[in-house]
Amino acid sequence: MNASERFCTAYTQSSASLRDQHQQLPWLKTLRENALHEFAAQGLPKPYDEDWKYTRLKQFEQLEFCRAERPASLLPEQMSISLPTCEVGYRLVFINGWYMEHLSTLDHLPPGLVLCNFARALSEYSVDLEATLGNVADREDQPFAALNTAFMEDGVFLQVAADTVVHDPIHCLFLSTASIDDARPRVSYSRLHILLEDNAELSVVEHYLGIKGSGIESLGMKSSGLEEPDSENNELENNHNFTNSLTEILLQPGASLNHYKLQCESPDSSHIAGIHVEQQRGSQFTSHNLSLGAALARNDIRIKLTGENAKCCLNGIYLVGGHQHVDNHTQVDHLVPSCCSEELYKGVIQGHARAVFNGKVVVEPDAQQSDARQINKNLLLSEKAEVDTKPELQIYADDVKCSHGATVGQLDAQALFYLQSRGISKTDAEALLVYAFVSEIIEGIDHPGVQQLIQAPVLEQLSHLIGADSIRLQPQMPTSLTKSGEGVLCH
Amino acid sequence: MLRINNLHAGIDGNAILKGVNLNVNAGEVHAIMGPNGSGKSTMANVLAGQMDYEVTDGEVLLGEKNLLSLSAHERACEGVFLAFQYPVEIPGVSTIQFLKTALNSIRKYHHLDELDAMDFLEQVKDKMQQVDMDESLLYRAVNEGFSGGEKKRSEILQMLVLEPSLAILDETDSGLDIDALKTVADGVNAFRASSNQGQERAIILVTHYQRLLNYIKPDFVHVLMDGRIVESAGPELALELEAKGYSAWAA
Numbered sequence: 001m002n003a004s005e006r007f008c009t010a011y012t013q014s015s016a017s018l019r020d021q022h023q024q025l026p027w028l029k030t031l032r033e034n035a036l037h038e039f040a041a042q043g044l045p046k047p048y049d050e051d052w053k054y055t056r057l058k059q060f061e062q063l064e065f066c067r068a069e070r071p072a073s074l075l076p077e078q079m080s081i082s083l084p085t086c087e088v089g090y091r092l093v094f095i096n097g098w099y100m101e102h103l104s105t106l107d108h109l110p111p112g113l114v115l116c117n118f119a120r121a122l123s124e125y126s127v128d129l130e131a132t133l134g135n136v137a138d139r140e141d142q143p144f145a146a147l148n149t150a151f152m153e154d155g156v157f158l159q160v161a162a163d164t165v166v167h168d169p170i171h172c173l174f175l176s177t178a179s180i181d182d183a184r185p186r187v188s189y190s191r192l193h194i195l196l197e198d199n200a201e202l203s204v205v206e207h208y209l210g211i212k213g214s215g216i217e218s219l220g221m222k223s224s225g226l227e228e229p230d231s232e233n234n235e236l237e238n239n240h241n242f243t244n245s246l247t248e249i250l251l252q253p254g255a256s257l258n259h260y261k262l263q264c265e266s267p268d269s270s271h272i273a274g275i276h277v278e279q280q281r282g283s284q285f286t287s288h289n290l291s292l293g294a295a296l297a298r299n300d301i302r303i304k305l306t307g308e309n310a311k312c313c314l315n316g317i318y319l320v321g322g323h324q325h326v327d328n329h330t331q332v333d334h335l336v337p338s339c340c341s342e343e344l345y346k347g348v349i350q351g352h353a354r355a356v357f358n359g360k361v362v363v364e365p366d367a368q369q370s371d372a373r374q375i376n377k378n379l380l381l382s383e384k385a386e387v388d389t390k391p392e393l394q395i396y397a398d399d400v401k402c403s404h405g406a407t408v409g410q411l412d413a414q415a416l417f418y419l420q421s422r423g424i425s426k427t428d429a430e431a432l433l434v435y436a437f438v439s440e441i442i443e444g445i446d447h448p449g450v451q452q453l454i455q456a457p458v459l460e461q462l463s464h465l466i467g468a469d470s471i472r473l474q475p476q477m478p479t480s481l482t483k484s485g486e487g488v489l490c491h
Numbered sequence: 492m493l494r495i496n497n498l499h500a501g502i503d504g505n506a507i508l509k510g511v512n513l514n515v516n517a518g519e520v521h522a523i524m525g526p527n528g529s530g531k532s533t534m535a536n537v538l539a540g541q542m543d544y545e546v547t548d549g550e551v552l553l554g555e556k557n558l559l560s561l562s563a564h565e566r567a568c569e570g571v572f573l574a575f576q577y578p579v580e581i582p583g584v585s586t587i588q589f590l591k592t593a594l595n596s597i598r599k600y601h602h603l604d605e606l607d608a609m610d611f612l613e614q615v616k617d618k619m620q621q622v623d624m625d626e627s628l629l630y631r632a633v634n635e636g637f638s639g640g641e642k643k644r645s646e647i648l649q650m651l652v653l654e655p656s657l658a659i660l661d662e663t664d665s666g667l668d669i670d671a672l673k674t675v676a677d678g679v680n681a682f683r684a685s686s687n688q689g690q691e692r693a694i695i696l697v698t699h700y701q702r703l704l705n706y707i708k709p710d711f712v713h714v715l716m717d718g719r720i721v722e723s724a725g726p727e728l729a730l731e732l733e734a735k736g737y738s739a740w741a742a
Contacts, residue, residue: 414579418575418581419593420562420564421539421564421567421572422589422596423567423596424564424592424593426562432589433581435583436583436632
């Protein structure tokens, strides 16, 4: 039995809870089974698949995944780690895909905001979900989106009523724990469904975090959370988790969403995710996509600009070392006139790590006066580090502005000497330059709590890549006075 | 303070410095003059620890310390400062962040506590006035988009903030108009004067032209030709060079 067949078999053996759901919600059963067929028809991506040319799943295919057991209900003080938090806002916590109500904080939701875990939404908001679930995501050429749709059990449901502005960010924290025994590697399928009605505004953080041990106090020491890649793993621990997440976002006219994704999975896990967005007239989607963890990470970001004057800004940072592999595939479809898309992805690659960036922009014949810009910049810190970057513009309209650029470079030796000649050690100088390389994106994050949440693991990963004890940033001066090098997208 | 004995250095196998000898005492200003390609900038860079250059012979002592055994940042922490002929642009690092990181690195080397952020800022602002620099430059990336004059002023500002014991100014006068030249010279003279207040300071000026020496009066002028110092005298030597050129020493 090959890997695709194993997934299909798992479906037929799927849990009683799924079968119960299907009795209540026949439309969900139909959706899942259609998705399963779509997955089975495509199978897992093959080496000759253009979209997966540089990302091979050979090792991944050999793993036999099983669903994680539902963890016991936990209170915050029972956790072995202090959960990372945004200063303010609401939080949903999941462990191995299971919603943990007692770790979550959803009190005092403002009027106009519907926020709950996805499993609960299936029963409470099934009418809304039936009308919209699965409508945005492409599944035909996205086997992992199909797979998620077949297996999705829990995740986040978010709906913001027209003209509602939600100021505090929604922090969705997906924890993966290590298996304690020699159990099979585990898979979790998280699903986020986000719907913003006309002129609604919202910020969401999608946060994936691999933790050592089981996450339970009595079994582990308190740790800082994010594991050091290459750190000595306890032999009994099996961290090879697979997260397959899919985020569907529908932005109705004039809506505005800040979406942050922070991926800090355990060093030997796999993370394959999709973020699929439909943007109607005058809507704005700003994405910050940070990929720091996992052995294998793949993001497919798909934006459909379906209403005039919609604007999307895609910012990305990937920081990888050791034998990590990160692959970001983005696609923006300009379907109607006068839309704008901007993209800035920056990567730091060290050791034997490999990064893939593929930025596709399609401007359809009707989409006159489209404005599409794309930049991908890479910093290689070692001889064996590798990046494959590919812009892909398909332009079928004649009155458009489109540009793209890609760079691959190393740390500037002259700049390093300049810093050292002022008393700054080589390691600190490297840290300063590497952080400077990605800082324009991080400093472009509007919300201070979210910025902090993201900055800490970025600094941790960078110091790991450089071999510094830690990177200390000298306190910044008022940001209103700072001028960044090349203008961060959308802030 | 600085003793250079028989210094030989080169790059990519090409010998550039061929036995430089120089003694610089605290409180002194030495001008190194010479034609293009004579080794002036190489000497400045070798002293600062630019590792592209290979030292093949000789020794350099800063006080009792063997300078050549130290890395670039250790030399800076021991008090060596090079004002670059071509200051490097560093996108993404603000000037204030850079200055603060540098000063605190040096303080840490000497086991001193970090400076309070507000005190530091006040200090820097005072020194910016001395070199007539606009405060807004503090919040811009290091040297990025700076005019030639702003870059040179920024070098002098760094010198004033880091307070080295030995400042080496590599063609700091090049590309400056007369007003900027005066401002930069004022900054250097202020730095020099502070050595009378109990601080041990010396300056090496590397320059093509006598012009700078009208504003910063050297105690000694040396002529560097083909990697060796061929003549050393008082400030009058600079005037003589201006009048006669270097041909008198040409081999």
